[in-house]
Amino acid sequence: MAKIIVMTSGKGGVGKTTSSAAFGTGLALRGFKTIVIDFDVGLRNLDLIMGCERRVVFDFINVINGEANLNQALIKDKRVDNLYILPTSQTRDKDALTKAGVEKVLDELRRDFDYIICDSPAGIEKGALMALYFADCAIVVTNPEVSSVRDSDRILGVLASRSRRAELSLDPVEEHLLLTRYDPDRVEKGEMLRVDDVLDILAIPLLGVIPESQAVLRASNVGMPVVLDEKSNAGQAYLDAVARFLGEPVEHRFVKPEKKGILQRWLGRTA
Amino acid sequence: MNNIQQNSERDGSFQLRGNNFTLMVLKLIDPGDPGFLPNLVNKIRQAPNFFRQAPVVLDLDDLVGDIAGLDFGRLVTSLREVNLFAVGILGGTAALQEQALRAGLTVLPAGRGGRVDSDHRSSPPAAGTGGATGVSGNAGGGDAGGDLPARAAMVIAEPVRSGRQVYAAKGDLIVLGPVSAGAELLADGHIHVYGALRGRALAGVAGDKTARIFCQSLEAELVSIAGLYRVSEDLDKSLLKKHVQIYLDSGYLRINALS
Numbered sequence: 039m040a041k042i043i044v045m046t047s048g049k050g051g052v053g054k055t056t057s058s059a060a061f062g063t064g065l066a067l068r069g070f071k072t073i074v075i076d077f078d079v080g081l082r083n084l085d086l087i088m089g090c091e092r093r094v095v096f097d098f099i100n101v102i103n104g105e106a107n108l109n110q111a112l113i114k115d116k117r118v119d120n121l122y123i124l125p126t127s128q129t130r131d132k133d134a135l136t137k138a139g140v141e142k143v144l145d146e147l148r149r150d151f152d153y154i155i156c157d158s159p160a161g162i163e164k165g166a167l168m169a170l171y172f173a174d175c176a177i178v179v180t181n182p183e184v185s186s187v188r189d190s191d192r193i194l195g196v197l198a199s200r201s202r203r204a205e206l207s208l209d210p211v212e213e214h215l216l217l218t219r220y221d222p223d224r225v226e227k228g229e230m231l232r233v234d235d236v237l238d239i240l241a242i243p244l245l246g247v248i249p250e251s252q253a254v255l256r257a258s259n260v261g262m263p264v265v266l267d268e269k270s271n272a273g274q275a276y277l278d279a280v281a282r283f284l285g286e287p288v289e290h291r292f293v294k295p296e297k298k299g300i301l302q303r304w305l306g307r308t309a
Numbered sequence: 310m311n312n313i314q315q316n317s318e319r320d321g322s323f324q325l326r327g328n329n330f331t332l333m334v335l336k337l338i339d340p341g342d343p344g345f346l347p348n349l350v351n352k353i354r355q356a357p358n359f360f361r362q363a364p365v366v367l368d369l370d371d372l373v374g375d376i377a378g379l380d381f382g383r384l385v386t387s388l389r390e391v392n393l394f395a396v397g398i399l400g401g402t403a404a405l406q407e408q409a410l411r412a413g414l415t416v417l418p419a420g421r422g423g424r425v426d427s428d429h430r431s432s433p434p435a436a437g438t439g440g441a442t443g444v445s446g447n448a449g450g451g452d453a454g455g456d457l458p459a460r461a462a463m464v465i466a467e468p469v470r471s472g473r474q475v476y477a478a479k480g481d482l483i484v485l486g487p488v489s490a491g492a493e494l495l496a497d498g499h500i501h502v503y504g505a506l507r508g509r510a511l512a513g514v515a516g517d518k519t520a521r522i523f524c525q526s527l528e529a530e531l532v533s534i535a536g537l538y539r540v541s542e543d544l545d546k547s548l549l550k551k552h553v554q555i556y557l558d559s560g561y562l563r564i565n566a567l568s
């Protein structure tokens with residue numbers, strides 16, 4: 039039986055899709071059969087980030103509507119074994135997601151996957167609610183700034199009150215914080231919130247801190263999850279987070295400003 | 310929670326006085342369940358100080374499972390092991406009450422005290438964004454008299470997140486975790502926050518001017534007692550992040566640091 043993970047944030051553009059792709063790939067690299075589902079109906083971009091946009095024929099909504107079966111819509115990643123993508127529709131809107139439809143698809147996937155990652159759209163409306171409703175576990179993606187933290191807090195409240203687990207009074211949805219786009223230099227200058235400030239407000243366990251990194255943009259431009267760029271800080275930070283998720287004690291890195299060598303300082307490299 | 314009230318009587322060798330105590334009510338559902346004690350211990354661990362040697366009243370009204378086999382003596386002993394002191398019972402069948410009396414527990418009258426409902430939540434009809442101004446009109450109701458309304462308290466064990474509103478009607482509100490900015494607490498009685506208070510807290514919303522707010526760290530957006538309010542901008546900076554109590558004193562909202 040798969041564990042359903044929702045990658046959620048409330049606020050837009052904080053790195054949910056980047057994290058879904060990276061985390062999903064990381065789990066698959068560990069040997070877990072993993073599928074990443076794009077819940078951002080109408081703003082399809084998980085397939086772009088994962089470099090499979092030219093292989094999309096059928097999508098999540100087609101499956102919900104019974105216009106295609108799952109096997110027709112699932113895309114198997116070419117680089118990583120055990121990794122699959124279920125893209126969404128670019129032409130429909132969030133109303134195409136129904137609870138019954140989503141449940142049917144998830145139930146079918148649950149049987150042969152280890153992890154199902156739901157890449158949530160921004161907001162707290164229909165699409166985001168559908169993405170989190172069936173979750174066993176939530177990874178709350180947050181940037182170190184006040185409005186993102188506030189929205190994450192809000193989404194934690196929604197998880198605690200409107201998820202299936204909450205409605206049926208089951209064990210609560212497991213909560214993890216993934217702090218992304220963390221820039222230790224800017225934190226040091228007081229331009230961004232510190233890890234501790236964020237933890238103090240959200241009061242949930244820290245899964246990982248992903249540094250702001252050029253490598254993320256580079257990777258997404260070529261349709262490659264950033265964890266496959268093993269030299270990048272961001273890629274390593276995501277792999278660390280996956281290890282922690284699997285229960286391995288891994289110390290947090292990339293939270294303090296790097297001591298730059300003279301050469302690096304001259305070249306002004308950050309990533 | 311429940312209030313016990315007694316009347317006053319005097320005699321040479323003793324004095325009998327009425328007093329109010331707030332007691333925790335432990336609603337027994339299935340004490341025979343193997344998870345009963347471990348789960349209770351877990352709950353207590355979240356706020357050990359709050360529960361330390363706390364007197365509790367056992368509510369028997371929702372018992373399921375092996376009711377006839379309920380052994381009060383053993384139950385009282387196991388509760389004591391986790392630092393809860395059972396003092397009495399509420400409700401239950403006549404036979405159960407008989408057994409409880411034999412085990413040294415008193416039977417509390419169910420009628421007067423409000424029932425405890427530790428996890429129950431509700432929202433008042435139209436508080437919300439109107440906040441303090443919305444309720445100020447109710448102020449001035451006759452309270453603080455000899456006949457205080459019985460108060461049932463609501464206990465929230467998890468953080469109160471942004472966007473959530475919690476209302477404890479006719480009683481106190483006790484929050485064991487932090488209250489986020491953008492969250493709102495309302496109570497007809499007192500409000501206790503055993504964490505940082507970053508959202509809004511409105512106590513005495515039905516007009517009780519004796520209601521107070523207590524919090525571990527004052528970072529609130531707004532605090533209000535019986536409709537008199539202060540917003541974060543107007544809070545004394547020296548009190549920020551301090552452990553404080555907030556109350557009305559001859560018509561003024563006072564905020565005092567508690568050491």
Ligand SMILES: Nc1ncnc2c1ncn2[C@@H]1O[C@H](COP(=O)(O)OP(=O)(O)OP(=O)(O)O)[C@@H](O)[C@H]1O
Nearest residue numbers: 050051052053054055056160219249250251254255
């Ligand atoms: N660690 C990082 N360093 C630098 N840029 C990043 C990082 N993480 C994400 N980004 C960039 O931030 C932008 C938004 O990322 P992404 O699309 O993953 O966010 P999202 O939360 O899925 O957005 P939406 O709410 O629109 O779905 C992208 O341009 C991405 O490249």
Ligand SMILES: [Mg+2]
Nearest residue numbers: 054055078158
């Ligand atoms: Mg996205």
